[in-house]
Amino acid sequence: MIELGGSAVLADVVAVADGGRARVPDAAIEEVGRAHELTRRLSAEVPIYGRTTGVGANKSAAVVDDDAHGLRLLRSHAVDAGPELPERAVRAMLAVRLNQLCTAGSGVDPAVLRALEGMLNGNALPTVRAHASIGTGDLGALAGTALTLMGERPATGPLEPMGPWSSDSALPFISSNALTIGRTCLVVDALGRLDRAAAAVYALSFRGLDGNPSVLSPAAVRAAAAPGVDVVAERARRLLEVPAGPTGQSAVPPARIQDAFGLRAFPISQGAFTHALGVLAEQAGRVLGVAQENPLFDLAGEAVVHHGAFHQAALGLALDGCNLALAQTGPLVMSRIGMLNEPALTGLRPFLATGQVGASGLMMVEYVAASALGELRAAAQPASLGTVVLSRGAEEDASFASQAVVQAERAVAAYRTLLACELVGAVRLLRQRGVVLPAGPLNDALELAAALPADDADRDQRDDLEIAQKLLDALAWV
Known part of the structure; x- marks a missing residue:
């Protein structure tokens, strides 16, 4: 069992990619839960990119922070093309993303971590295609993963679908270069x-x-x-x-x-x-x-950090x-x-x-x-x-x-x-x-x-x- 709690090393990612079972420690789940609650409070107090606004060139457009906004974001970003990537690369992506999320800076719902853990251990994987990433976020691959976790896209094996994600998990989940890093x-x-x-x-x-x-x-x-x-x-x-x-x-x-x-x-x-x-x-x-x-939630300072x-x-x-x-x-x-x-x-x-x-x-x-x-x-x-x-x-x-x-x-x-x-x-x-x-x-x-x-x-x-x-x-x- 390979522990992915935020401190995994390169060899751990390789081991999971090669079929090793992953485990998220309970302490990491609890920390992510505390961060999730903080971000929910902050989103009611200050504007937050991708949560109370649109994304990209729509960053100045105010939106309602609700389930529909998060789902629209995931569905619109789940675009890729070209040949399918091998299973090993997809598992490496999931291992990296799970390890990153345990650092508690995203504000994502902790239920996402357990779902990712189950996806890896059940080898019920998303289909990821070659073209979408440019080095500023593997958005298409991760949005497609989110839709697979929710049952909107088929997985490669049996997978219990999650309920619809809201905006408090949508952008935080896809805001990563996990596929590039895993590969x-x-x-x-x-x-x-x-x-x-x-x-x-x-x-x-x-x-x-x-x-x-x-x-x-x-x-x-x-x-x-x-x-x-x-x-x-x-x-x-x-x-x-x-x-x-x-x-x-x-x-x-x-x-x-x-x-x-x-x-x-x-x-x-x-x-x-x-x-x-x-x-x-x-x-x-x-x-x-x-x-x-992006944005990153600074738990100690209870602040939202927009960055590059x-x-x-x-x-x-x-x-x-x-x-x-x-x-x-x-x-x-x-x-x-x-x-x-x-x-x-x-x-x-x-x-x-x-x-x-x-x-x-x-x-x-x-x-x-x-x-x-x-x-x-x-x-x-x-x-x-x-x-x-x-x-x-x-x-x-x-x-x-x-x-x-x-x-x-x-x-x-x-x-x-x-x-x-x-x-x-x-x-x-x-x-x-x-x-x-x-x-x-x-x-x-x-x-x-x-x-x-x-x-x-x-x-x-x-x-x-x-x-x-x-x-x-x-x-x-x-």
Whole structure:
């Protein structure tokens, strides 16, 4: 049982997305109830956006605070289009929104929290489509969720409908970027595993090519003077069992005084990505457990705060930064794949082919890797550069963090393919060279890779890449 009481962390969101049961503590329900009563009193005393007024460009229009206003707001905002999002993304959205609501700044009816808890635990989910969000609130997805909770839209499983919502819950519930944040949590989790797996794949290539380990030495790390390099170099040192001495030399003599960038610059390039991923994880962790509804109710000061904290500029920039950092690792992966195919470096046939002269071996695997690199680069185009003016000029900018996370999801798939291509080549090289690894983490990685087919003849290699992609998650924990 995963507790979502306002202090959940990224791993909790991932666990709920993967089917874990959620629980809202009674203390959180009581606090939300107190906030709800306060907001009902304040709404009778001062104008409140979306409750006693319209929204967007209608913010100056006074309305009656009644059930009909809240229902109209939800129905009019429940608009989205495009393909349906996967169940995992929807569950992540619900987990984030439930955790946020427990911080008691929205003024929402506490019954909504129990209903969301039941929706998750019964896996009776709303249908959410791809297009609606712009980085200033996932309004369409959350309004559709509200209609599903009330029984106006079908859920994916049996769900006891709530009664009609009034305006004290309508805007407060949808005023969130929970879908974007939830998807970001899933991206961070996936990229964290691939980041660790990348070190294992690199180490296998490094050993197969007899790389020079001095690039992993403490002196080389200090010279880089960049964040993340120490973490990546330490991962590689442990896998290759390189002593942490001043030169970082190991028992295996290097084949070259100085390697190509694919081996030599890996700690710097991968370190930049590792650091950017850490920045993204930190920002996602901040926003998944904070009240950002507009308006926000300050319980201690008994005041209504109208603000723009929902504008996810920082999250969008962190996503863009992570996508860019990931894309710049791609050329070095391609460099290593090229090295694995080069007879002058391996002492073997071109493309690690066997059989007849002119056999293609891993030639087309390199083409697949290049295609994945192209996708990485396309996904790295900064979404934060975009802007839009909406609602008769009332909202004149958007962070497009929602687009940045879509691009990050594309990047995850492309990066997985790129690493799988290198893994197939590294394992084939080690096998053809007859390299025997001593007991240790790198040997553990190679034993995991035993699932890859041993037949090096020219044949259909689609299955090889699919197996290699699945192996990456296991390699992350070596």
